[in-house]
Amino acid sequence: MNAAIRILMCPPDLYDVDYVINPWMEGNVHKSSKERAAQQWQQLKTLIAERATVELVPPAAGWPDMVFTANAGLVLGDRAVLSRFYHPERQGEEPHFKAWFEANGFTVYELPPDLPFEGAGDALLDRQGRWLWAGYGFRSELDSHPLLAEWLDMEVVSLRLMDRRFYHLDTCFCPLSDGYLLYYPPAFDTYSNRTIEMRVPPAKRIAIEEADAVQFACNAVNVDRTVILNQASAALKQRLQECGFTVVETPLTEFLKAGGAAKCLTLRVTEPVQPKPAEVVSVLSRVVDLSGHLLDSGLMNRALDTVVECGGSFQVLDFKLGVQKQSTSQAKLKVSGPSPEIIESILSELIEIGALLPEVxxxxxxxxxxxxxxxxxxxxxxxxxxxxxxxxxxxxxxxxxxxxxxxxxxxxxxxxxxxxxxxxxxxxxxxxxxxxxxxxxxxxxxxxxxxxxxxxxxxxxxxxxxxxxxxxxxxxxx
Structure with a gap:
């Protein structure tokens, strides 16, 4: 047992599938078994407690997804970045997790209310402490990444998620001890996969098949050389064992109905700060202007869709609607991309449909x-x-x-x-x-x-x- 590793969990006393905010919840509303969920959660807790210290945050009435503590925030040293949930169904969890962080001595950083970021569900530390992998595309905004780099003094590597089934980074991506990486490549766009390949050597990359991905094999808890997960194929278990890991399976089917498994149910709150941190973030932003009949011509929708489809994110800084039929509307957008190449591609596409760069x-x-x-x-x-x-x-x-x-x-x-x-x-x-x-x-x-x-x-x-x-x-x- 490594008592220095502390992992936060939340008892499933109030857990249920009460709504649909991801594809796994569809068809499962109020179909989870409280008894099986409690049993499966307890089995997971016992396995983790044999290897690390487990701490608990009490559940709060009305917030059934608090059991997924990975989304409470992101911890590094004595700093905690509180989550800003994308969906209203989870936003009420924020003050409860904030209270726990503060009561346990963490300095809490809070993002602007309109900037979604879902904690360690979308931000995973390289287990050698070299950088922070940060996902975006469904729940967390790309524009949150520069703040993570600033607050945590750490390089942030942005990865774009493409498959709705894997709406959080930790559902398809799991950094392991000694620089290994367990991940599902089809969940990412081409640029992100190339970024992963440039950072992680082939011998350290453990790419899984879809059959394992949909069983949330990547949503695993890694403590030293042990990997605890819901289920893995024989081939995946063999590959992990060849890399020196012990694989422990524990059924978490009741939580899969809500789109989570082992990693989602945990938050590691003892992440050590490396001796020489470096604040590096590749996210670039530019402001563009749009003018014309933006709504009835569909230009505004085309512009916003273009930004997202090209791998970026946007923020509407200003919008002035024309007051007469013949009047034109004006909009000012902040456009962000995870690299110079992508921001260049986004701007190119926007210029094609008439956007202007105001700075000369x-x-x-x-x-x-x-x-x-x-x-x-x-x-x-x-x-x-x-x-x-x-x-x-x-x-x-x-x-x-x-x-x-x-x-x-x-x-x-x-x-x-x-x-x-x-x-x-x-x-x-x-x-x-x-x-x-x-x-x-x-x-x-x-x-x-x-x-x-x-x-x-x-x-x-x-x-x-x-x-x-x-x-x-x-x-x-x-």
Missing amino acids: KDARLEPVVQNGVAPDDFYVTTIYPTEVRVNGEWLRCQKQRMDGAIALRRDDLGQLTATCKLLRDLEVGEQVVVGIDGIRTLHKGEGREKAPKEEFSFMGSGVSSERRVELVVEQIAW
Whole structure:
């Protein structure tokens, strides 16, 4: 037994499936057995108590999901980040968990009320203390990750969840001792899977099949070299044993009806702080403006869907609805992405539908050092007339074409000119536009009727399909 490890649990005295807030609850409302649930919970508690110290928080009337203490918050050292539940059905748990944290000497950090984050259900510490894995997509917002990095002084690695069945990170992802990782890859998007592969070597990755995933094999409690879980296939048990782990199965079927298993029923409250923490977070944010007939044209919905589908999150900072039929509406959105590549992709898609970047900056220029070779991250041109901002002035690009680069050089009169060129035509001595700033393209405005004049929109990055393919290829090549 490792008495230094303390794990928080909540007795299932008031547990029931009272509502539906995840796919596992569908068809199971009031179909759980209180007797079997109590028996299964007690068996889990006994197994954990043989290996660690179990502490209890009393259940509160009206909040049947308090039994899932993993969602109480996230603990590191003497700091606890309190959960902000996404669904109203669980928001009443927050003051009860806050009271427990404070009574036990934790400094409690609270996120803004409109920023969902569901604790250790969506934030899991690498067991070697190198970084914090943080999930988003269903219950927790990406914008919570920078605050986690700040408050915990730890690098945060963002992972996007894609499968509604695995709505919390801990339902499909379990960091194990000595740097091992138990996880279900199809629960994540391509970029997140690549991130996992870059962080965890192949010998340490234990990818499971769907048959194990739906039995919540990843929703396991790991104490030293023991893995306690609901159920695992023979193949998975063998793989874990080959990696030096002892697998202990204990049925938790009554809790699966609510979408939880062993890990959901526990919260580790003794997470040691590493000697040299580093606050690192890759989440980037930009503000974009939308203007037009945003509601009846469907533009607002398209913009918000685009952000989510591309792997980001959004916050509506301002919305002004047009008061007359002919009036236009204005919206200001904060858009966030987990990496420069994804935020660039999001901005590209938004610009395609007419979004504007309000901040005006000069374009970033890089020299051509070899004929026919463009600098990294060069801006890829579109068919739309384009202008580039240099030294505070906008220059119209000549010879507009798709899938080219913007090259700048001085003409015979000493005037700076911008020209769209194929990559093979780039020459040493020219400068090429790179990055996401200082570019705008000419689009025709659209509303209930097409506007008679053209409107400029600030570009955030390349929007061609070629550029998107290039980004994907680059990620795969890492």
